Amino acid sequence: MPPALEIAGLEKTYANGLQALKGIDLQVEKGDFFALLGPNGAGKSTTIGVICSLVQKSAGTVRVKGIDIDENFAGAKRHLGVVPQEFNFNVFESVEDILIHQAGYYGIPLKTALGRIDLYLEKLGLADKRHVRARMLSGGMKRRLMIARALIHEPSVLILDEPTAGVDIEMRRSMYNFLCEINAAGTTIILTTHYLEEAESLCRNIAIINHGKIVTNTSMKNLLRELHREIFILDSRETLPQDLSVQGFTITRKDDYSIEAQIDRGQDLAELMAGLHQRGVSIISMRNRENRLEQMFVSLLEQAS
Numbered sequence: 392m393p394p395a396l397e398i399a400g401l402e403k404t405y406a407n408g409l410q411a412l413k414g415i416d417l418q419v420e421k422g423d424f425f426a427l428l429g430p431n432g433a434g435k436s437t438t439i440g441v442i443c444s445l446v447q448k449s450a451g452t453v454r455v456k457g458i459d460i461d462e463n464f465a466g467a468k469r470h471l472g473v474v475p476q477e478f479n480f481n482v483f484e485s486v487e488d489i490l491i492h493q494a495g496y497y498g499i500p501l502k503t504a505l506g507r508i509d510l511y512l513e514k515l516g517l518a519d520k521r522h523v524r525a526r527m528l529s530g531g532m533k534r535r536l537m538i539a540r541a542l543i544h545e546p547s548v549l550i551l552d553e554p555t556a557g558v559d560i561e562m563r564r565s566m567y568n569f570l571c572e573i574n575a576a577g578t579t580i581i582l583t584t585h586y587l588e589e590a591e592s593l594c595r596n597i598a599i600i601n602h603g604k605i606v607t608n609t610s611m612k613n614l615l616r617e618l619h620r621e622i623f624i625l626d627s628r629e630t631l632p633q634d635l636s637v638q639g640f641t642i643t644r645k646d647d648y649s650i651e652a653q654i655d656r657g658q659d660l661a662e663l664m665a666g667l668h669q670r671g672v673s674i675i676s677m678r679n680r681e682n683r684l685e686q687m688f689v690s691l692l693e694q695a696s
């Protein structure tokens with residue numbers, strides 16, 4: 392079974408010489424709920440633009456369900472629903488007409504299309520807007536219309552670029568619920584965001600992009616564990632013994648007088664000290680070694696704000 396999305400060596404240099412993507416490698420498995428997290432300007436929209444061929448890449452390959460977009464874009468596109476950041480429907484058309492036209496583009500019979508329109512408008516809280524012209528919708532409603540339109544051909548991979556931008560908190564929650572529901576039913580979901588909390592509450596796997604490069608690619612669980620882990624450097628008065636193990640802690644001997652200990656959030660430092668004491672070690676000073684990920688997030692958030 393090919394992955395839902397496979398990106399290798401992706402590069403993009405815009406006409407003005409700006410290198411927005413500097414060799415991106417990403418793999419998203421079928422059924423995943425995946426976040427691409429990064430500050431503004433990191434390269435998220437460019438990546439999505441390449442996947443849906445709005446942006447021409449400079450190098451690299453993109454496969455959707457094993458289909459190379461350069462070899463068979465139409466084939467790849469059938470598997471793909473994309474919700475870009477910019478609204479790109481005709482605002483003078485009604486909600487229903489926009490969806491019917493999209494269904495027509497994919498050759499979906501009208502009867503099937505109307506059934507799906509009923510379903511998705513209901514699920515996305517737009518049922519009463521069916522005959523309203525799109526320009527009369529609020530920003531959040533337009534975003535939900537974009538999602539309904541991306542789903543009309545029932546793609547197996549749904550990609551959303553900052554789906555909650557301009558959506559109020561209450562609607563955000565129902566949008567999350569809806570995305571979780573279609574993910575549980577088998578749709579692979581990939582979203583971009585610059586909020587860690589958004590990714591945290593929804594996604595199983597995550598890649599962090601900054602300045603056009605993937606800086607971390609791991610499971611959400613691992614990322615949070617890393618973020619919640621602190622590393623302390625402890626100095627001893629006497630030469631340290633060789634065996635420094637203390638149950639429940641990861642301890643590394645740095646030199647004859649200092650050790651490094653990992654403390655997960657919720658662990659008791661007193662237990663560590665007692666354990667070391669039992670080994671005849673008395674600690675005279677300790678300091679916090681900076682957490683690489685924590686530091687990275689602080690700088691990501693500063694850049695995003």
Ligand code: ADP
Pocket residue numbers: 405406407409410411429430431432433434435436437438
């Ligand atoms: P993100 O979606 O993470 O905010 P983007 O992919 O939109 O980031 O942008 C990545 C970089 O590429 C930014 O520096 C942005 O200014 C630049 N960029 C985006 N679109 C263009 C364009 N059409 N021409 C030149 N530079 C662009």
